Amino acid sequence: MSPRFSESADNALPLYAVSPATLPSVLDRLTPIAAAFARSQPFGAGPGELLMLPGEDGKVAGALAGLGPENLRERQRFTLAAVVPRLPEGPWRLEGDLDDAATMEAALGWLLESYRFDRYRTQSVPLASLVAPEGVDAARVEAIAAGECLTRDLINIPANDMGPAELESAANALAVEFGATMTVTGADDLLENNFPLIHTVGRAATEARGPRLIDMSWGDSGPTLTLVGKGVCFDTGGLDIKPAASMGLMKKDMGGAATVLGLARMIMQTGTKVRLRVLIPAVENAIASDAFRPGDILPSRKGLTVEINNTDAEGRLVLADALALADETPPDLMVSMATLTGAARVAVGPDLAPFYATTDSDASALAIGAVAAADPVWRLPYHAPYEAMIEPGIADLDNAPKGGMAGSITAALFLRRFVTETPRYMHFDIYGWNPATAPGRPKGGVGQGARALFEALPQMLDL
Known part of the structure; x- marks a missing residue:
């Protein structure tokens, strides 16, 4: 169940958010007993520091929460959240x-x-709850949190309980909740309906975990927005099998799908005036006698042929067919999200979500939205001189160029080849995982880029 604000402000205790600079003035506003107690303690308002304040009856009457000095704020997001697990259960007001x-x-x-x-x-x-602060759009913040929590849940569920069928069920539950329509092209129909790459990547899985394309639509007015999310529910690497250390987190390889579903929830729950479409190619990259092979040359929905130089570069393949479908009805804005490359992590680490944009205006709007949403992103280029790296000569495209350089960029260039009719296209190469607990972000699955994009949509789409 998604976290919500406290429904009642009755008996809510005050939580004073203070920095070293504001601490003296806040102490002056406390009751004499609370102020005297606070001054007797080694509380310096450092980031994440917490001091309980006594009332006249000796019970907890409030608390001080440290934000740290202003010049260190940019080093940590959601600083106040660090104290939440240490607060007594019950309602609090900020x-x-x-x-x-x-x-x-x-x-x-x-x-x-x-x-x-x-x-x-x-x-x-049980945890402490917060009364919605004055001036905060509580419904909007709850919708953002609900979307993020949906993304986290979907990523955190292990692959035995989150295969392509379960991912379809999760999308269907969201569609039913908000009155969206949804169609699914199943394993038996993928080839007939010209989704050869999705079929090929997923065909080695068991019948119960067969590949499929999920297509959800919502909204009847406003600009058109299409979200495409990579739904590789587990990635063995295929015949180019991953080592155990690299396979351990591959339940998160559907993080792109989880993130677009979380973003879709934010959009639908807030009633954002867009015509939304969500496409998720859901597969398991398994190993069996009919798994696709290194050296295979595969057709795509777009008509481009792809030489397979690494079966572990499968995410861009399934996305290619989905992007080609989306491009046949060009939206005002198309966005793909995927846990696509290790190169992105080497470049920017686990915290930042690198993105690519075909227009500078969209990139600028996203940068502003990222700051407002505390959801950091970083723009990388569609660097045209690298196009030659994805052209193998024997086929139109190479799914895994040799050399090991510019891996995230060449993957983005590969995807862009399947978006030829939609002028405004953005691609996010996310990690989808928080490797260590931080305020507001426990270790595990995490959304990246969705809150920034949600914040930027009004400017991007003139809403």
Whole structure:
């Protein structure tokens, strides 16, 4: 269940968000007992510091939460969220001299910190709740948190319980909840309907985990937005099998699909005036006698042929057919999201989501949205001189150029070859995983780029 704000402000305790600079003025506003106690403690308002304040009856009457000095704020997002697990259960209200942006970040961070993946646990610990701060659009923040939590859940579920069929069920549940329509092209119909790459990548899986293309639509007015998410529910690497250390996190290889579904929830739950389409090629890259092979040359929906130089570069293959379908009805904006390359992680690490954009205006809008949403992204280029790297000579395209350089860029260039009719196309090469617990972001599955894009959509699409 998605975290929500407290429904009642009755008996809510104050949580004072303070920095070293604002601490003296906040202490002056406390009751004499609370102020005297706070001054007697080694509390310096450092990031994540927490000090409980006593009331006249000796019970907890509030708390101080440290934000740290201003010059260190950019080093950590959702600083206030660090104290949430240490607060007593019950409603709290936010106090302190925070501007609108800081208040919004604190409110969202609280809800994101309240996320728990407890599907496989028999016990859960109740957490403190937050009264929606004044001036915050509570419904919007709850929708953003709900979308993020959906993404986290889908990524965190292990592959034995999150195969292509279960991913289809998750998309269908979302469609039913918001009155969207959904069609699915199953394994038996992929070739007949000209999705050869999706079929080829997924055909080695068992019948119960067969490949499919999920196609969901919502909204009847406004600009058109198409989201395409990589749904590789588990990736062995195929015949170019991954080593065990690299395969351990491959339940998250459907992180692109999880992220576009989370973004779709944000859009639908807030009633954003767009005509939304979500496409998810859902497969398992398995190993069997009919697995596709290195050296194979495969056809695509677009008519381009692809030489397979590595069966572990399968995500771009399934995305290619889905992008080609989307491009046949060009939307105002097309976005693909995928856990696509290790090269992106080497370049920017796990925190940043690199993205590619065909227009500077969309890239600029996204950069502004990323700051507002505390969802950092970084633009990488569609560097045209590298196009030759994805042209093998024997076929139109190479799915895994040799040499090991510019891997994220060449993957993005590969995908762009399948988007020829849509002028505005953005691609995100996300990681989808938080390797260490941080405020508002527990270790595990995480959405990247979705909140930034959601924040930027009004400017991008003139909503």
